[in-house]
Amino acid sequence: MSHRVRVNPIACEAHGMCAELLPELITLDEWGYPLIDDQPLSGELLAHAKRAAQACPTFALLVERDRRAARGSTDAGAGERSRARPRVPR
Numbered sequence: 001m002s003h004r005v006r007v008n009p010i011a012c013e014a015h016g017m018c019a020e021l022l023p024e025l026i027t028l029d030e031w032g033y034p035l036i037d038d039q040p041l042s043g044e045l046l047a048h049a050k051r052a053a054q055a056c057p058t059f060a061l062l063v064e065r066d067r068r069a070a071r072g073s074t075d076a077g078a079g080e081r082s083r084a085r086p087r088v089p090r
Contacts, residue, residue, distance in 0.1 A: 001066075002040040002065070003046050003049070003065055004040060004041065004066045005025055005053070006062050007036060008061075010060075011058045011059060012033060012058060013058050013060070015032075015056075015057050016028055016032050017052070017057065018052045018053075019034060021048065022049055024045060024048070025037045025039070025041075025045070025049065040066055050063050
């Protein structure tokens with residue numbers, strides 16, 4: 001199963017620790033926010049990515065299973081994002 005790294009842009013506060021721990025995939029823009037290479041993670045890189053995600057002070061760095069590779073489509077996740085979630089009464 002393939003994995004990818006992504007960042008939650010709302011949670012990220014540009015500490016830059018992710019780029020220090022995972023320079024193979026992450027560089028920083030001029031404001032210190034991460035720019036992530038969208039390549040699938042190999043075995044050793046996956047371990048480093050998980051360590052970087054655990055070290056993120058705001059938990060903005062995420063390691064996720066690649067849904068696109070699992071379904072064989074490059075646009076598989078688009079339909080899921082557009083679906084509305086059911087409302088939960090409070």
